[in-house]
Amino acid sequence: MAGRPRGAAPWLVAAARRWRDRPLWMLLPATVALLVIVLVPVVITIWLSLLNVNVSTLRQWLGAPFYGIHNFINAFTQPSTLGVTLGWSIFVSFAFSLLTTVVITPIGMLTAFSVHRRFRGRGVVRAIYLIPYVVPTFVTALTARVVFLNGSGLVDKILGGLGITNGQTYWLIGPNAYWAMQLTEIWATWPFIYLMTLAGLQAVPKEHYEASALDGAGKFQRMRYVIVPELAGVLKLAMLLSTLFHFGNFTLAFVMFGSPPPTGVEVLPIAAYYNAFDFFNYGVASAIAVITMVILIIPGYLYLRSTRLAGELA
Amino acid sequence: MARASAALEVAQPVAARSSGRHWPLRRRKNVQGEAEMLMPLWLSRLVVAVTVVVVVVPLGYMVLMSFTPNNDVALGTISSAVLTVSNYVHMWSDAPLAQGLVNTLIIAGSSAALSVAVGLLAAYPLTRFVFRGRRGYLYTLIGVQTVPGTTLLLPLFAVFSWAQTTLSVHMIGTYFPIILTYMTFGVPLSTWLLVAYLRSVPRELDEAALVDGCSHLGALWRVLFPVALPAVVVAFVFAFLVGWNDVLFASVFTNQSTQTLAIALERFSATSESTGLPVYGELMSAAVVSSLPVVIIYLIFQRYLVHGLAAGSTTG
Numbered sequence: 001m002a003g004r005p006r007g008a009a010p011w012l013v014a015a016a017r018r019w020r021d022r023p024l025w026m027l028l029p030a031t032v033a034l035l036v037i038v039l040v041p042v043v044i045t046i047w048l049s050l051l052n053v054n055v056s057t058l059r060q061w062l063g064a065p066f067y068g069i070h071n072f073i074n075a076f077t078q079p080s081t082l083g084v085t086l087g088w089s090i091f092v093s094f095a096f097s098l099l100t101t102v103v104i105t106p107i108g109m110l111t112a113f114s115v116h117r118r119f120r121g122r123g124v125v126r127a128i129y130l131i132p133y134v135v136p137t138f139v140t141a142l143t144a145r146v147v148f149l150n151g152s153g154l155v156d157k158i159l160g161g162l163g164i165t166n167g168q169t170y171w172l173i174g175p176n177a178y179w180a181m182q183l184t185e186i187w188a189t190w191p192f193i194y195l196m197t198l199a200g201l202q203a204v205p206k207e208h209y210e211a212s213a214l215d216g217a218g219k220f221q222r223m224r225y226v227i228v229p230e231l232a233g234v235l236k237l238a239m240l241l242s243t244l245f246h247f248g249n250f251t252l253a254f255v256m257f258g259s260p261p262p263t264g265v266e267v268l269p270i271a272a273y274y275n276a277f278d279f280f281n282y283g284v285a286s287a288i289a290v291i292t293m294v295i296l297i298i299p300g301y302l303y304l305r306s307t308r309l310a311g312e313l314a
Numbered sequence: 315m316a317r318a319s320a321a322l323e324v325a326q327p328v329a330a331r332s333s334g335r336h337w338p339l340r341r342r343k344n345v346q347g348e349a350e351m352l353m354p355l356w357l358s359r360l361v362v363a364v365t366v367v368v369v370v371v372p373l374g375y376m377v378l379m380s381f382t383p384n385n386d387v388a389l390g391t392i393s394s395a396v397l398t399v400s401n402y403v404h405m406w407s408d409a410p411l412a413q414g415l416v417n418t419l420i421i422a423g424s425s426a427a428l429s430v431a432v433g434l435l436a437a438y439p440l441t442r443f444v445f446r447g448r449r450g451y452l453y454t455l456i457g458v459q460t461v462p463g464t465t466l467l468l469p470l471f472a473v474f475s476w477a478q479t480t481l482s483v484h485m486i487g488t489y490f491p492i493i494l495t496y497m498t499f500g501v502p503l504s505t506w507l508l509v510a511y512l513r514s515v516p517r518e519l520d521e522a523a524l525v526d527g528c529s530h531l532g533a534l535w536r537v538l539f540p541v542a543l544p545a546v547v548v549a550f551v552f553a554f555l556v557g558w559n560d561v562l563f564a565s566v567f568t569n570q571s572t573q574t575l576a577i578a579l580e581r582f583s584a585t586s587e588s589t590g591l592p593v594y595g596e597l598m599s600a601a602v603v604s605s606l607p608v609v610i611i612y613l614i615f616q617r618y619l620v621h622g623l624a625a626g627s628t629t630g
Contacts (some may be wrong), residue, residue, distance in 0.1 A: 006536065020530075021610070022443055022445070023438070023439060023530040023531070024439050024443065024445060026435045026436060026439050026530070026531075027435075027436050027439050027451070028384075029431075029432040029436070030432050030433065030435065030436035030501055030505055031436075033432055033501045034454065034455075034458060034502070035503065037466070037470070037494060037495065037497060037498045037499055037501075038458045038461060038466065039458075040469075041465070041466045041469035041470055041473070042461060042465060042469070044472060044473065045465050045466075045468055045469045048468065048469060048472060053472070060476070060479070069322070091560065092380060107365070110353075111361055111362070113352040113353050113361075114352075114353060114357075114358035114359075114361040114362050115358075116351075116352055117352070117358060122367075125362055127368060127613055127616070128366055128369055128370060128613060128615075129365070129369065130609075130613065130616065131369065131373060131609055132369055132373075133434050134608055134609055134612040135373075135605045135608065135609060136559040136605055136608055137559060137561070137602045137605065138559070138561050138579060138580060138604075139579075139604055139605040141581075142579065142583055142597055142601050143372065143375075143598065143601055145583070145597075146375075146376075146379060146387065147372055147375060147376075149388075149390070149594075151390060152387075152388060152389055152390025153390065154372065156390075157390060176521075187368070201352075219351075219352070219354065223352065223353075231400070234611035237321055244460055245435075247462070248462040248463060248464070250463060250464065250561070250562050251560075251561045251562065254561060254562075254565075255561060255580050256585070258587065259584060260554055267461065268464070269463065269464040271337075272464040272467075272468070273467070273562070274466060276467075276468055276471070277566060282468060285468055286468050286469075288466055289462070289465040290465075292462050292464065293462065293465050296460060296462060299460075301462040303456070304456055304457055309418045
């Protein structure tokens with residue numbers, strides 16, 4: 001307000017005024033953080049995947065020999081210390097994330113529909129439903145380890161007691177390991193779909209239920225023509241997010257089983273981790289990380305599109 | 315709606331009530347109750363009963379085992395009447411859990427505090443000004459949350475070990491890299507939550523402060539921060555839980571003295587099994603202790619959970 005200081009260049013004054021009136025510099029820390037800890041690492045991963053980086057060249061990885069697409073070829077053709085190739089890990093990851101989503105979606109929807117109605121004890125039931133989802137994954141994994149113990153665990157006790165098996169199944173090693181992990185993940189994550197469905201149901205205007213009830217629509221008709229169309233958007237988003245998150249599952253496979261984990265649970269993050277920190281082949285590990293990223297680009301893009309930022313923020 | 319009909323019912327003359335003329339009101343209530351019922355009653359009840367049992371039994375088993383002596387857990391003597399609290403006593407000396415807890419509080423706490431500070435600072439221009447690239451920025455905030463953790467782990471490890479060698483400073487094993495890494499998730503998460511919140515705060519509030527001579531920073535700190543406190547707390551909690559729950563980064567970036575609770579527990583489990591004396595009872599008591607605070611926090615913040623989910627949660 002006091003006029004420009006004598007001698008200061010006009011552009012400098014303008015810059016200072018802009019700095020004061022439109023403090024976009026406040027974005028600086030977040031931008032630096034995003035650049036330094038997300039975007040730059042992603043670029044470095046891509047770069048590392050093209051280099052021959054192992055334990056002796058890691059500390060000077062900038063000078064590691066260029067390796068082209070050899071890491072990718074090796075990842076697909078040569079079994080790691082885990083005894084599996086990249087193709088297998090991709091298969092397990094896909095199976096795991098898709099199967100989880102397919103199973104938890106109906107469970108989550110059914111439970112959300114069930115507790116939408118008011119009844120005594122609903123608050124308690126809702127609180128109970130939250131617990132498996134919010135318990136830290138490492139705790140779920142440790143508990144699953146005890147629950148799936150051969151012979152003495154809860155699962156074998158129940159199956160043996162019911163006469164379904166002889167109660168001596170090895171769940172944590174061998175071919176059953178995948179199913180033990182799959183069941184645990186389903187147990188731990190279905191509340192995600194439940195919560196999203198509940199949020200979607202709350203967004204349906206009350207009048208819609210009432211109007212359809214007064215018009216004499218049956219429960220099935222109402223479900224088919226009123227509820228499901230209203231929920232379609234949020235359910236699609238929930239299934240997309242669920243697939244995305246389960247694809248990146250690391251903790252469960254890492255903590256639930258011994259080290260190295262059995263072949264059946266060697267999902268992509270596990271493959272990348274063991275290649276890097278057990279096999280010390282950072283190039284191959286980076287190639288696996290890059291392939292994971294490429295696979296996730298499509299669901300990631302769909303997710304971005306579905307957030308409907310344009311409508312919300314315009 | 316329910317309150318309105320109740321008030322109406324009270325307003326009905328007693329005579330009209332006793333003559334049964336209140337039935338239209340009752341019926342209206344029924345229509346509403348029926349409208350809330352999306353599935354046949356028996357099906358809803360069945361679903362609730364089955365899911366509650368399936369959820370509660372493993373949790374109950376975990377708690378029961380936490381009070382059962384180690385050997386009984388390994389042998390599977392569930393019916394043992396010898397419940398004891400000794401697991402809860404011995405686990406602290408058998409595994410460095412107390413140290414892990416302190417480390418987790420320091421690491422997750424600082425990274426959450428930094429994330430919220432950075433996020434609040436960024437949320438202000440993102441909600442108060444229109445500028446080129448704003449929408450792109452918001453999209454980036456969501457986009458980065460879909461980057462898988464393993465994709466970040468390797469390059470961060472490479473950069474930290476490179477910096478360690480080149481600058482000859484100690485890095486891996488200190489608090490610094492792990493706090494920075496958790497901000498990867500904390501910054502986008504808290505920025506997004508705070509943007510969503512500040513958007514609903516009327517601009518007149520901070521504009522008034524600006525007219526009164528506050529700087530933008532002053533308006534943010536003195537006016538918007540107190541108003542946005544609920545969102546700040548929620549953002550802090552979610553960012554904090556990222557650090558509490560993580561195993562992937564902590565298993566690489568921490569050492570014996572800086573390991574978090576999750577890592578202390580994971581190593582406790584791995585070493586006890588390799589020595590042939592599995593301490594499953596103590597493992598379960600440690601598991602109960604490390605999940606109880608999280609469960610309580612979530613039950614308190616239940617209402618905001620869906621919001622946090624939509625903003626991208628990283629439980630993997």
